[in-house]
Amino acid sequence: xxxxxxxPRYLITxxxxxxxxxxxxxxxxxxxSWYRQDPxxxxxxxxxxxxxxxxxxxxxxxxYKVSRKEKRNFPLILESPSPNxxxxxxxxxxxxxxxxxxxxxxxxxxxxx
Amino acid sequence: xxxxxxxxxxxxxxxxxxxxxxxxxxxxxxxxxFWYRQDPxxxxxxxFTLYxxxxxxxxxxxxxxxxxxxxxxxxxxxKPEDSATYLCAVEVRGSTLGRLYxxxxxxxxxxx
Numbered sequence: 001x002x003x004x005x006x007x008p009r010y011l012i013t014x015x016x017x018x019x020x021x022x023x024x025x026x027x028x029x030x031x032x033s034w035y036r037q038d039p040x041x042x043x044x045x046x047x048x049x050x051x052x053x054x055x056x057x058x059x060x061x062x063x064y065k066v067s068r069k070e071k072r073n074f075p076l077i078l079e080s081p082s083p084n085x086x087x088x089x090x091x092x093x094x095x096x097x098x099x100x101x102x103x104x105x106x107x108x109x110x111x112x113x
Numbered sequence: 114x115x116x117x118x119x120x121x122x123x124x125x126x127x128x129x130x131x132x133x134x135x136x137x138x139x140x141x142x143x144x145x146x147f148w149y150r151q152d153p154x155x156x157x158x159x160x161f162t163l164y165x166x167x168x169x170x171x172x173x174x175x176x177x178x179x180x181x182x183x184x185x186x187x188x189x190x191x192k193p194e195d196s197a198t199y200l201c202a203v204e205v206r207g208s209t210l211g212r213l214y215x216x217x218x219x220x221x222x223x224x225x
Contacts (some may be wrong), residue, residue: 004156031211042217043157043200048213058212092157097210098145098202101159 002027006091006105013081013112021076021108023091031094032074033058033102034066036087043090049074050097079113116140119201119216126223129190135184135220136201143207146184148177149200151218157200191223 005027013019025032033048035058045058049068063085065077072094078085088109092102138146145164149157161170163179170177174195176187186199201216216223 033211034211035215040217043202043215045213045215048211050209053163056209056212059214092156094200094211097146098204098213099162101147101149101162102157102213103159104156107154107156 004105010109018039023074025093029093033092034057034076040061117216125222131189134186140205142206144204144206149204151198193223196223
């Protein structure tokens with residue numbers, strides 16, 4: 001089944017403890033992207049990647065890192081999480097960017113206390 | 114600054130009562146406009162891509178249209194299963210492919 005898999009689905013952590021949210025797709029897609037979704041603010045792009053080793057900033061990149069060492073994986077790294085990074089996170093992938101439509105993962109609900 | 118605005122924020126319809134959702138955009142040049150549907154607790158699901166003014170796309174009870182400044186998502190004779198949040202996004206000409214700007218969405222509730 002074609003899908004985008006995020007892990008974990010739920011995570012509660014403490015301020016300052018480094019964490020990684022994994023994202024993997026099995027569709028050989030070129031484009032991958034990370035979003036956060038907050039009530040009243042909608043979906044905001046954090047980082048996106050056009051191919052292996054090619055990434056760029058979105059709307060809200062501060063406090064986040066990404067890497068794209070393999071085509072299928074696009075992990076999101078929070079080096080020192082803070083409470084304002086409590087949010088619902090989505091990973092997405094697409095063959096040709098927006099035109100094909102993105103396939104989204106099921107989301108990761110992160111709480112930083 | 115590029116901006117995508119959706120209205121209304123929330124819409125309640127009786128089953129069978131047709132209506133439209135609006136997505137207006139103020140961008141320097143549009144490469145593409147996209148509609149997504151999002152159910153509670155799930156990731157958005159792609160519906161349509163529109164590229165140029167006058168273009169229309171249809172899927173079941175949904176029809177998306179595009180003008181130079183806005184897009185409409187028309188819902189004809191909606192059913193309760195159409196209840197969801199509908200999101201609009203744009204890709205801007207001159208920016209990198211994959212850079213998307215989303216609106217805040219319209220939460221649609223269809224009651225029997």
